[in-house]
Amino acid sequence: MEISDQYICELLSSNNKMxxxxxxxxxxxxxxLWADTFxxxxxxxxxxxxxxxxxxxxxxxxxxxxxxxxxxxLFVSVKNLSFKKLAKKDVLRYSMDIEYFDQVSEDFESNKEAIVVEIMKEIENLPEKSREVVKCIYLKGMKYQEAAEELGVSVSTIKTHLVRSMKALRLKSEHLGDFFLLCFFQNK
Structure with a gap:
């Protein structure tokens, strides 16, 4: 049984710990899961x-x-807290990442076609709705609202599919390392 937000807020406003x-x-x-996406x-x-x-x-x-x-x-607050947590991370800990990123970028450029083919294979292995969402957002460059209208779902459904898809692709494509991120986000 789904507990309504109204019921929860009524309990809270009366100082009921339940x-x-x-x-x-x-x-x-x-x-x-939302915080983990950040x-x-x-x-x-x-x-x-x-x-x-x-x-x-x-x-x-x-x-x-x-x-x-x-x-x-709740979701906006957790997003903001997640960003604050990221901002507090030790900047020096990541100082070597610039050199690493440059190397990864060079490797990506030299192997771009093979990497894109591998990533496209992984996208094709996603469940149908997730695959459609990824293609609309990243391959066709649609905005969330446009993708929602084309697929006949809500914007929140688009976001949910996208988060799940990107996590799955990162896990499945772990052997591709940082190439995955470069391929999709270098022009974003």
Missing amino acids: GMTLLFKKYFKSLT LNDMDLAKDVVQDFFYAIWRNKAYQSLHHEKLASY
């Missing part, structure tokens, strides 16, 4: 989301939550 428990159970997994570190994503829920409780922010905007508030 509201926080239900909020956590309903949103923890999806917020963690952080690429599931453990760190879990930490960010747990800290966020703790802050809501500690600061009594739950008292001002509204059910109409609850999901967007």
Whole structure:
């Protein structure tokens, strides 16, 4: 049985701890996956989301939550916290990455055709809807709204398929290393 955001907010506004428990159970997994799309570190994503829920409780922010905007508030907040977490990472730890990136870029240019063929094979192995979304967004260069209209689904469905597809492609194409990112994002 799906617990409504309205019910959760009613419990929270009356200082009922069950509201926080239900909020956590309903949103923890999806917020963690959302944070992981930015952080690429599931453990760190879990930490960010747990800290966020703790802050809501500690600061009594739950008292001002509204059910109409609850999901967007949660997702935007977790996205912002994820970006803050990324900004705090030690810059010096990644200082060697510039040389590495230059080398990867040179390797990509020399093997571009073979890499693109390999990535296209991986895209073809995706489930049908996911494959269609990836093709619309990355190969046809459509905006989310345009892809949603063409495929007859909502923008949030497009985003969900895209996140899942990109994670799957990164995992499946691990042997391609950073070439995958270069291929699709060098002109984005």
